Amino acid sequence: MSEEIPFSQVLRQATREGHDRAQESPYIVALIAGDLSRAGYTALAAQHYFIYAAIESAAAAMRRDPVAGPFVVDTLHRVPALTADLAALLGPDWQTRIQPTAATEAYRARVAEVGHTSVGFVAHHYTRYLGDIAGGQVIRARLRTQHGITGAGAHFYDFDDLGPAPVFRDRYRRLLDTAPWTAEQRAAVIAESRLAFELNTAVFTDLADDLDKFLVA
Ligand code: HEM
Numbered sequence: 001m002s003e004e005i006p007f008s009q010v011l012r013q014a015t016r017e018g019h020d021r022a023q024e025s026p027y028i029v030a031l032i033a034g035d036l037s038r039a040g041y042t043a044l045a046a047q048h049y050f051i052y053a054a055i056e057s058a059a060a061a062m063r064r065d066p067v068a069g070p071f072v073v074d075t076l077h078r079v080p081a082l083t084a085d086l087a088a089l090l091g092p093d094w095q096t097r098i099q100p101t102a103a104t105e106a107y108r109a110r111v112a113e114v115g116h117t118s119v120g121f122v123a124h125h126y127t128r129y130l131g132d133i134a135g136g137q138v139i140r141a142r143l144r145t146q147h148g149i150t151g152a153g154a155h156f157y158d159f160d161d162l163g164p165a166p167v168f169r170d171r172y173r174r175l176l177d178t179a180p181w182t183a184e185q186r187a188a189v190i191a192e193s194r195l196a197f198e199l200n201t202a203v204f205t206d207l208a209d210d211l212d213k214f215l216v217a
Pocket residue numbers: 008011012019022023028032126127128130131132134135136138139169197200
């Protein structure tokens with residue numbers, strides 16, 4: 001008798017290649033290597049603002065959805081953190097100083113298009129928040145050691161209010177495993193998550209266009 005592989009593991013496996021492509025994109029490699037200036041890091045925070053505004057606007061609508069609702073956790077939400085970070089990094093007029101790249105526009109359009117179904121919402125939710133809790137912590141450490149940015153400016157990476165990350169991840173995986181999706185819906189979650197990784201990689205590719213400008217001297 002074969003044991004069924006939990007959906008959370010299937011999803012993780014199915015998105016691994018997309019994850020590695022995102023992680024290996026030149027902008028992220030430069031960020032992790034400590035090659036980016038403060039302005040270079042700020043450029044990513046600005047794109048995050050547009051992306052999370054789209055995801056969290058969908059979250060407000062999906063809060064009472066029987067399947068997607070349990071994924072909506074207020075302490076995960078990043079728009080309040082990003083608002084404080086961008087004010088610290090760019091000043092009080094930060095909102096007039098940022099704009100989405102073409103890839104960010106495409107990303108937020110996709111979230112607006114599919115984010116009101118449990119399948120689409122969870123795929124985009126999973127791809128961002130589970131990543132921020134894991135790999136995001138590497139970026140958090142880099143901001144601290146290289147730029148001395150810890151409080152305002154780095155709130156985006158602070159998930160301390162969630163409690164221990166492994167406990168949260170296990171709970172999240174259980175939600176994925178027990179969501180009452182059909183086989184077709186599970187396949188659609190996988191397809192949308194793969195797309196979400198590609199949308200993220202496209203944003204990093206846009207940011208890499210300005211890599212020369214962002215490198216520390
Ligand atoms: C900065 C470079 C990155 C590093 C060093 C990194 C590292 C990691 C690590 C170590 C894990 C495994 C955590 C665990 O086993 O529980 C992980 C998981 C994950 N990462 Fe990344 N990551 C990076 C970038 C990204 C990006 C850009 C995204 C998407 C936008 C992303 C999305 C995810 C997701 C969704 C998971 C959860 C996989 C799962 O357990 O189902 N990561 N990352």
